[in-house]
Amino acid sequence: MSGELGQPQAGPSHAGLDFPNPDRNRAGVPGGVIRRAGSQGRRSWIQKVLEQITDSPLQWVTPSEVVPVAVLAVQRYLLEDEPRDTIPKPPLYCYDVTISDGVYQEKCYLDPSLNFLVYKNILKVGIEMKISRVSCLYNEKRLGQGILCIDNVHCGEALEAISLETPFRNSAHEEVPERPLRGGKSHYLALWNNEDPYGDIWLTNKQPEEHNFNNTKIISLSHLEMTWANRRNFPALLVRILHKSKLRYYGKPDKKMIEPYQTFLEVADSSGTVSVIMWNALCPEWYKSLRVGLVLLLQDYSVKKSYPFRMQPLPVDPQIKLISTMEICLNLRDPPTNIIIIPEKQVKPEWRLPKLNHRFITRSELDDMPENHICDVIGILVFVGRVQRSKKKENREDFWSYRWIHIADGTSEQPFIVELFSTSQPEIFENIYPSTQSMTYFVCTQLKVVRNDAQVPKLLYLTTTNESRVFITGHRGQPYTNDTKVKNFIHWIKTRTDSEEVKNTVIGGYYPYPPVPETFSKYSSSVKVESLLTAISEVRKEIEDLQYREQKRIAIQGIITVIKYIPHASATENASTSETLRNANQPSTSQAARRENQSQERDDNKRHQDDDPVSSQCFQTTYTSLSPTKKKRILQGPYAKLIPVPQPETSAQTKGNKPDMPSIFQRRESTSTSTIGKARKTISDRWESQLWREKKFGLIDHLHYSHVYPESIPRKFIFEQRKFLTEQFNSQPAKYIPPEGRPPKLDDFKSARSLGHFEVTILGLNHEIAIDVAFLPMYCPEDLRTSQIDTLLTCMNYSCVYPQDGAGNDRLPGPRALAGDIIKAAMKLDRVHIVGILDICNLGNNKVEVYLHRIYSPTNTS
Numbered sequence: 001m002s003g004e005l006g007q008p009q010a011g012p013s014h015a016g017l018d019f020p021n022p023d024r025n026r027a028g029v030p031g032g033v034i035r036r037a038g039s040q041g042r043r044s045w046i047q048k049v050l051e052q053i054t055d056s057p058l059q060w061v062t063p064s065e066v067v068p069v070a071v072l073a074v075q076r077y078l079l080e081d082e083p084r085d086t087i088p089k090p091p092l093y094c095y096d097v098t099i100s101d102g103v104y105q106e107k108c109y110l111d112p113s114l115n116f117l118v119y120k121n122i123l124k125v126g127i128e129m130k131i132s133r134v135s136c137l138y139n140e141k142r143l144g145q146g147i148l149c150i151d152n153v154h155c156g157e158a159l160e161a162i163s164l165e166t167p168f169r170n171s172a173h174e175e176v177p178e179r180p181l182r183g184g185k186s187h188y189l190a191l192w193n194n195e196d197p198y199g200d201i202w203l204t205n206k207q208p209e210e211h212n213f214n215n216t217k218i219i220s221l222s223h224l225e226m227t228w229a230n231r232r233n234f235p236a237l238l239v240r241i242l243h244k245s246k247l248r249y250y251g252k253p254d255k256k257m258i259e260p261y262q263t264f265l266e267v268a269d270s271s272g273t274v275s276v277i278m279w280n281a282l283c284p285e286w287y288k289s290l291r292v293g294l295v296l297l298l299q300d301y302s303v304k305k306s307y308p309f310r311m312q313p314l315p316v317d318p319q320i321k322l323i324s325t326m327e328i329c330l331n332l333r334d335p336p337t338n339i340i341i342i343p344e345k346q347v348k349p350e351w352r353l354p355k356l357n358h359r360f361i362t363r364s365e366l367d368d369m370p371e372n373h374i375c376d377v378i379g380i381l382v383f384v385g386r387v388q389r390s391k392k393k394e395n396r397e398d399f400w401s402y403r404w405i406h407i408a409d410g411t412s413e414q415p416f417i418v419e420l421f422s423t424s425q426p427e428i429f430e431n432i433y434p435s436t437q438s439m440t441y442f443v444c445t446q447l448k449v450v451r452n453d454a455q456v457p458k459l460l461y462l463t464t465t466n467e468s469r470v471f472i473t474g475h476r477g478q479p480y481t482n483d484t485k486v487k488n489f490i491h492w493i494k495t496r497t498d499s500e501e502v503k504n505t506v507i508g509g510y511y512p513y514p515p516v517p518e519t520f521s522k523y524s525s526s527v528k529v530e531s532l533l534t535a536i537s538e539v540r541k542e543i544e545d546l547q548y549r550e551q552k553r554i555a556i557q558g559i560i561t562v563i564k565y566i567p568h569a570s571a572t573e574n575a576s577t578s579e580t581l582r583n584a585n586q587p588s589t590s591q592a593a594r595r596e597n598q599s600q601e602r603d604d605n606k607r608h609q610d611d612d613p614v615s616s617q618c619f620q621t622t623y624t625s626l627s628p629t630k631k632k633r634i635l636q637g638p639y640a641k642l643i644p645v646p647q648p649e650t651s652a653q654t655k656g657n658k659p660d661m662p663s664i665f666q667r668r669e670s671t672s673t674s675t676i677g678k679a680r681k682t683i684s685d686r687w688e689s690q691l692w693r694e695k696k697f698g699l700i701d702h703l704h705y706s707h708v709y710p711e712s713i714p715r716k717f718i719f720e721q722r723k724f725l726t727e728q729f730n731s732q733p734a735k736y737i738p739p740e741g742r743p744p745k746l747d748d749f750k751s752a753r754s755l756g757h758f759e760v761t762i763l764g765l766n767h768e769i770a771i772d773v774a775f776l777p778m779y780c781p782e783d784l785r786t787s788q789i790d791t792l793l794t795c796m797n798y799s800c801v802y803p804q805d806g807a808g809n810d811r812l813p814g815p816r817a818l819a820g821d822i823i824k825a826a827m828k829l830d831r832v833h834i835v836g837i838l839d840i841c842n843l844g845n846n847k848v849e850v851y852l853h854r855i856y857s858p859t860n861t862s
Contacts (some may be wrong), residue, residue: 009560012673013335014604015135018496025283025584028088029253042102042103043103044101044103044104044169045065045067045101045103045104046069046101046103046104046171047103048063048065048170049061049063049131049134049148050062050148050519052064052491053134053135053136055146057741059135059136060133060134060135060136060151061133061134061135062132062133063131063132063133063134063433065555066130066131066132066327067101067129067130067158068129068130068594069097069099069100069101069128069129069130069131070099070100070101070102070127070128070129070159070162070735071097071099071105071123071124071125071126071127071128071129071200071736072098072099072100072125072162072164072735073096073097073098073125073734073735073736074095074096074097074098074103074118074123074124074125074191074734075095075096075097075098075178075180075187075188075190075734075735076093076094076095076188076190076191076193076734077093077094077095077096077122077180077183077187077189077828078093078094078183078189078251078252079092079093079094079182079253079573080183080253080254080256080524080684082253084517085120091227092112092253092397093189094109094110094115094116094180094182094460095109095110095115095118095395096108096109096110096174096180096181096188096677097109097123097127097150099111099131100162100166101166102163102166102170103166104166104167104169105166105167105168105169106148106168106169106170106173107168107173107181108134108147108148108149108150108181109137109147109148109149109150109181110149110150110183111149111150111151111801113151114150114151114152114153117153117155117693118568118840119547119548120547120548120844120845120846121548121842121844121845122155122845122846123153123155124732124844125732125733125734125735125736125737126158126159126162126736127156127157127158127159127512128156128157128158128159129153129154129155129156130153130156131150131152131153132152132153132154133151133322134148134149134150134151135148135149135530136148136149137149137182139804142625146656149182157193157783159311160174160430160739160742161738161739162475162736162738164301164736164738169195171517171578173441173679176200177199177200177201177475177812178199178200185396186201186258186259187199187201187258187259187284188734189249189424191731191732191734192389192399192401192548192731192732192736193389193398193400193401193422193425193838194247194249194398195246195247195248195249195400195403195422195423195523196247196422196424196426196429196723197287197288197424197426198245198426198734201259201284202284202287202288203285203286203288203289203604204282204288205261205289206285206286206289206290206341207289207341208294208341208343208344208772209340209341209343210342210343210346211297211340211346211859216236216299217235217239218236218237219234219236220269220270220271220272221237221239221268221269221272221273221274221323221726222271222272222321222323223271224237224303224326224642225272225274225323225325225326228303228326231303233829234297234301234302234303236297236298237267237268237269237296237297237298237301237328238269238295238296238297238342238351238353239267239268239276239295239296239298239353240266240267240268240269240295240296240353240354240356241266241291241292241293241294241295241296241316242266242267242268242273242292242295242316242354242356243264243265243266243292243313243467243684244263244264244265244266244290244291244292244467244469245263245265245466245467246263246422246423246466246468247261247262247263247265247283247287247424248261248262248263249261250262256325257280258281258473259280259281259283259284260280261280261283261284261287262277262278262279262280262283262384263277263278263283263287264277264278264279264280264466264467265277265290266312266313266315266467267296267328268316268320268353268354269351269352269353269354269694270314270351270352270353270354271321271356272320272321272322272323273312273315273320273321273322273323274323274326274327274328275310275312275327275328276298276301276327276328276329276330277304277327277328277329277330278330279329279330279331279332280331280332281329281332282330282332282337283360285332286339287342287424290341290616291478292356292445292469292479293351293356293478294341294342295341295342295344295347296340296341296352296476297339297340297342298328298330298338298339298340298341299337299338299339300335300336300337300338301328301329301330301333301335301337302328302329302331302334303326303327303328303329304326304327305325305327305331306324306325306326306327307327309734311325313374313446313465313466313467314323314374316354316355316356316358317354317355317357320354327404336514355479355507356479356480358376358445358479358480358483358486359374359375359376360375360376360377360378360480360483360486361375361376361409361485362409362410362411362412363377363379363407363408363409363414363415363416363506364411364412364415366412366460366462367460369449369451370449370451370798371449371450371451372449373448373449374448374449375447375449375462376443376444376445376446376447376466376480377409377416377418377443377444377447377462378407378441378442378443378480378485378486378489379407379408379409379410379415379416379442379489380407380408380409380435380440380442380443380493380703381405381406381432381433381434381440381442381463381505382405382406382407382408382415382434382435382436382440382504382505382506383404383405383406383415383434383505383506383507383714384403384405384432384433384507384508384717384729385403385404385405385507385508385509385511385729386403386508386509386511386711386729386730387401387402387403387429387430387549387729387730387731388401388402388403388550388551388841389401389402389547389550389551389731390402390550390551390552391550394530394560399547399550400421400422401422401429401731402419402420402421402422402462403429404417404418404419404420404511404513405417405418405420405432407442407444409489410489410492410496411494416461416462417460417462417513418444418447418461418463419450419461419462419463419464420444420464420470421463421464421468423464423468423469423470425469425470426525428470428472428733429470430726430730431472431536432470432472432505432716432726433507433722433726433727434505434507434717435505436505436717436719436722440472441472441475441489441490442471442472442494443470443471443472443475443478443480443486443646444462444464444468444470444471445467445468445469445470445471445480446464446465446467446468446469447462447463447464447465448462448463448464448465449462450462450463450514451636452526454522455517455518455522455526455642456517457515459514459515461513461514468767470675476564477545485855492638493535499565502666504716505716505717506714506715506716506717507714507715507717507725507726507729507730507754508711508713508714508715508725508728509711509712509713509714509715509752509787510708510712510713510714510776510841510849510851511714512776512839512840512853515854516553516837516853517855519856520835521855523837523854523856532555533547533555533556533557533835534554534555534556535555535556535764536557536764536765536769536770536771537559537764537768537769538761539554539556539703539771539838540701540703542840543703543705543840543842543848543850544730546840546841546842547842548731548732548842548843548844549731549841549842549843549844550841550842551839551840551841551842552676552840553837553838553839553840553853554837554840555835555836555837555838556762556764556771556835556836557765557833557834557835558762558763558764558765558771558833558834558836558838559689559691559760559762559763559765559829559831559833559834560689560760560761560763560826560829560830560832560834560855561688561689561691561692561695561761561762561763561830562686562687562688562689562692562759562760562761563686563687563759563761563822563823563826564685564686564687564696564758564759564760565685565686565756565758565819565822566708566756566757566758566759566822568751568753568755568756574805591800597853599647664749667823672775680730685819685823686822687821687826687827689827689830689831690827690830690831690855691767692761692763693762695763695767696770698767698768699769699770700768700769701768701770701837702769702770702771702772703769703770703771703772703850704770704772705771705773705774705783705840705848705849705850706759706760706772706774706850707849708757708774708775708776708849709843709847710745710746710747711728711746711841712841712849713746713751713752713753714750714752714753715746715749715750716750716751716752718749721744721749723740724743724744725749728746732844753776755775755776755777755818756775756777756819757774757775757776757808758775758776758777758819758822759772759773759774759775760772760773760774760775760826760852762852763837765833771850772850773836773838773850773851773852774847774849774850774851774852775822775851775852776819776851777819777822829855829857832855832858833858834855834857835855835856836852836854836855836856837852837853837854837855837856838851838852839851839853840848
């Protein structure tokens, strides 16, 4: 549905269609808010559809002519319960879709039965779309007004460019602030989560203003704590913001709140620190203007008993009293709170307001930090992962948005690994990219240490908390710039104008983190799910239920029956992959599709059986000459270019001399093939078990999810293409953004890994269903041959990066040798019941990948 017609009225549902009066020119509209198509030029398809609806005795029509329209916006909001709804429902998010026919733009309401097209990112901005059925939803409280509804569509391909110059047919759609077409909610939400402020209701114009304190009575927090229960009026508070939480949206269909937001501020004066809760409409007015460190004068607030189960963040100064018996409430009304930002130049020393104390740590110190320790970090970004989403609760429509990043600070060969959730700072979260200039650095505060030293590999990373804040520009004037560790880092970065860290930066791709423990029993105790194992017959539903950018980890039982090596160039970066391969890897969605896929699989199997095995070199190596520390480096990064490489010890290093600040990541240099080991043997790039030959034609279902899409390949970051690369690995925007010139293709960018991948077929224990999954061999201990550990299992048991072909250490095998080792290891698992840990990822637009993250065999299930 598009919008309301006619003269708009005040309220959240004023913008819509105004149906032409039959007695008037059909292009005219009462009140004059509807633009009239000119007599010259192409006629508007949108206008013709509206005329069809006017003449139709039904409330829906099939357009007499179906023409492509462009999608300019997809916007989400919460639709409150209609009066006829007597049973409260869970949150129901609706979508308004703005389309353009080249003459006019129109905002339409998407029928909720089509919401799944948005969930899967099939209906998105920038595509061509054909609408084959529309209807009208009338506003019964207003005369002659209704909303155009989209009831049936076909979503096409992305358009190269779309003009934004076409006007809205209904000028009410251009009003500021933007209003949803339906319901009493006055604003749109962010498209993919509820934490990010979105739209023009979020103000940023609050500025400090000097205040005359002569007639202002101020009370200390400690005094207020002792007397608030007996007071009716509260004197003003003069406090400094120590922490600011991300936004919490608590809207529900049965609640009549216009802007149901909440945020926490931890504030302090000289006597104590207390929680301040900002409610509802005050959040859009003030949230983006308030920052940590500001001094506030709060008047006309309310006080209530604190919520007993909320954990307050630790005070910045342990000497300051933590007041946990009361909370300060700020509201637009009851009473209307008065907030004033006091300029820092007016702050007097006799107020004794606390200074901000940060908890910066270096990467070398992280190894000794305990679980749940809160800290701040500064460094340069060397890896920025793609945005992913995870459900807050099963069977709900709410998601967290997050991404993995690596931060290097020069004090260790290892970076900080950070799980960065959205911090209600979309202007930063959606625009971070690896550092390519020495003076670009990244700050993240209030991070929590996550560690488990009992599992192999050891788990150690940082994750954001409710009070985490991110800074990437505008460091000047921030309180942390005076911290000693920050000064040391800035001094170091100034001396490293051409560092390896900056050269070897990476963006995007599938990121298999955190690693799972080495035994299934430890894995069982570490996950919090209702059902630990997923039946292979349920995998299809798990995949189909995934929404855009959602990544989920499941465990299945089965038997590895086929493994095939796909070299890097032909599988992951070659844009001209054969149609046969593309079709074979598409998920089957019906019985007919399953039959087609099974037929394709039989053809593939026959072809592979007829082919001669591909020979490659498998290099025998020995590690006796390596030092113990170089024999096994357990790393926590997934990319071969971003790992410390064992280097021959120089005489200076032998004497204990070390560089002042070691390079965090070393570049691998190529080496002559003449230095490769001489022992060789022939291996095959594909193995198929006898069990598979016996069972593959009798399957009732065969799922094909082994294709690795270009979006899942980590790319070398190029600063000149930062806008394009950042957009590729961000979430789909809610509004169309015109490209700058002719954009490149993702395949044009060099991969940060070159090992290729494996297609692995897992047969269910009942021999009725099979699934093809991808396995990326990015991990392997460097002393693999010495340790005598099964290669396939080892590649998943340790978070290590296997060296690429022609690596700097001439003792290490290349990709082909690795392929042979892994295939031989798979052969040892013939007919063995294994537990496979799978990562399933929905990339949107019907693209789904399933990765084999880990295998538990009978030797490591307990």
